[in-house]
Amino acid sequence: MTAERLVLRDLLPAELRRSWVVDGTCPDLDLYSLFRARQIADLHRTAVIDAKGKLCYTALDRKVRCLATGLRELGIGPGDVVGVQLPDGRGAVIADLALAALGAVPLPFPVGRGVLEAEGLLRRSEAVAVIAATEHRAYRHAADLRTLAAALPRLRHVIAAGRPGTVPDGTIPLAELLRSDPVGFVPARPDPDSAARILVSSGSEAEPKMVAYSHNALAGGRGNFLASLIPDGTPPRCLFLVPLASAFGSNGTAVTLARHGGTLVLLDHFTADAALAAVRAHRPTHVLGVPTMVRMMLERLDVTDEELPPPTALVLGGAPLDATTAAAAAQAFGCSVVNLYGSADGVNCHTGLGRAVPPTDGSGVVAGHPDPRVAEIRIADPSTHQLLPDGAVGEIISRGPMTPLCYVGAPELDARYRTPEGWVRTGDLGYLDADGLLHVVGRLKDIVIRGGANISPAEVERELTAHPQVRDVACVGVPDPLMGERLAACVVARGAQPPTLASLRAHLTGRGLERRKHPERLLVVPExxxxAAGKPDRAALRERLTESTALV
Incomplete structure (x- = not known):
């Protein structure tokens, strides 16, 4: 706790923030206080279901207070940033809440992210400690992070979560901190408009961005998003297929538990079979994942042909949702499919529970009606930043109760992506129609430039998902000495016979997609x-395509 601690400024006008408290949009309580109120209201409600079984609110709170006591004895206190690299499970939830109880700021990032990326996150955030798994699949995160200590003078502690005997030298066993006596612990009461968590962008192709969110932005703004999908107000039971450490996963501890008093159903590693087993065993009200994960689950359902207990909603975000997947998922899961358009940067819009299959337009599934209790959305000219009328395509900008404070350690990103009035520039292109429905048509940056002509990979993907031999697809640009880039389709085949490049191109012609947008290379992959955040890894696909000498 030194004078040089990272400053996280709120780029929204203070009077606007307070107006959302006054009108009841935000709860004006810190996350641990909200969680504690839920625990007192229902002592024995199940909080977490993971590989170890069930954990009720009271048992969870005791573990939280034990860890908070141990962390405080290490000198961790209000405003300190602490990295967390743990798989989904009770350990990640305990760490989240313990840091909230201290008024510290957790910086979660998914297991599987490499040590170089971790070093950048911890350095730029000026983290004083990190909590990491000793073993998870092929990873040894705690040992890897311990090697960074010499290069990170602000990093005082590496706390290792794992079995006895596996804790690396020079680290502090998490189990030891969990044995602290919590009797004298008094939680901090941070300002609800101060930083509560740092969200990390997916970072699949560049150094990930870090975005600071307040308690009110998480429990209020993001909490209102989930509230709109709980028709009767009953505490939800949410199966998270995405990591809690992802931006999408921030709807876990802060929203599902602290705001709504619900239950988290967690898998430490996603597989289609494990996800389907969790749906059958735990009957979640809400299943949250990315479209690729659901397509994997649908493929397994084709094999098993077993019915699923219907949730209230299947909430899909993190990547564009196509109409084919939406329709198949609605039928298989027997519930409304909700298309979530959102990002770590501070935008959220979704299609709601009004229809089983979300509506579509010429660009695919629509984004839905913006909810001002979550985030107001407008359309601006990308160059002049002037607001555009309904129907005009421009850059999507967002501002509302869930808007983050600022980017972390990156004033250049604040200058580039935040307006003087606090609006977030998303970099996405879209328009609002006469009914106020948001349509997303592409990204300013996410294009392939072939010989000077722009191609939207998302547009091609939407059409290819309707091909009868395509289960899943991701399109990427690959370098080409003549044209600069060429478009490649990376396809997971439906059935035993994979499609050919010629059949894909013929299909796109039949769908009315002009020839210049057709893929020129094909890579067939098993999946x-x-x-690490659960999104298609386009960088890995591009690398495979670049290295391959046997492309069709």
Whole structure:
């Protein structure tokens, strides 16, 4: 706790923040206080279901207070940033809440992210400690992070979570901190408009951005998003297929538990079979994942042909949702499919529970009606930043109760992506129609430039998902000495016979997609690789395509 601690400024006008408290949009309580109120209201409600079984609110709170006591004895206090690299499970939830109880700021990032990326996150955030898994699949995160200590003078502690005997030298066993006596612990009461968590962008192709969110932005703004999907107000039971450490996963501890008093159903590693088993065993009200994960689950359902207990909603975000997947998922899961358009940077819009299959337009599934209790959305000219009328395509900008404070350690990002009035520039292109419905048509940056002509990979993907031999697809640009870039389609085949490049191109012609946008290369893969955040790993696909000498 030194004078040089990272400053996280709120780029929204203070009077606007307070107006959302006055009108009841935000709860004006810190996350631990909200969680504690839920625990007192229902002592024995199940808080977490993971590989170890069930954990009720009271048992969870005791573990939280034990860890908070141990961390405080290490000198960790209000405003300190602490990295967390743990798989989904009770350990990640305990760490989240313990840091909230201290008024510290957790910086979660998913397991599977490499040590170089971790070093950048911890350095730029000026983290004083990190809590990491000793072993998770092929990773040894605690030992890897311990090697960074010499290069990170602000990093005082590496706390290792794992079995006895596996804790690396020079680290502090998490189990030891969890044995602290919590009787005298008094939680901090941070300002609800101060930093509560740092969200990390997916970072699949560049150094990830870090975005600071307040207690009110998480429990209020993001909490209102989930509230709109709980028709009867009953505490939800949410199965998270995405990591809690991802931006999408921030709807876990802060929203599902602290705001709504619900239950988290967690998998320490996603597989389609494990996810389907969790749906059958735990009957979640809400399943949250990315479209690729659901397509994997649908493929397994084709094999098993077993019915699923219907949730209230299947909430899909993190990547564009196509109409084919939406329709198949609605039928298989027997519930409304909700298309979530959002990002770590501070935008949220979704299609709601009004229809089983979300509506579509010429660009695919629509984003829905913006909810001002979550985030107001407008359309601006990308160059002049002037607001555009309904129907005009421009850059999507967002501002509302869930808007983050600022980017972390990156004033250049604040200058580039935040307006003087606090609006977030998303870099996405879209328009609002006469009914106020948001349509997303592409990204300013996410294009392939072939011989000077722009191609939107998302547009091609939307059309290819309707091909009868395509289960899943991701399109990427690959370098080409003549044209600069060429478009490649990376396809997971439906059935035993994979499609040919010629059949894909013929299909796109039949769908009315002009020839210049057709893929010129094809890579057939058994499944799309995923980033640590659960999104298709386009960088890995591009690397495979670049190295391959046997492309069709």
């Amino acid at each position: 799309l690789p995923l980033t």
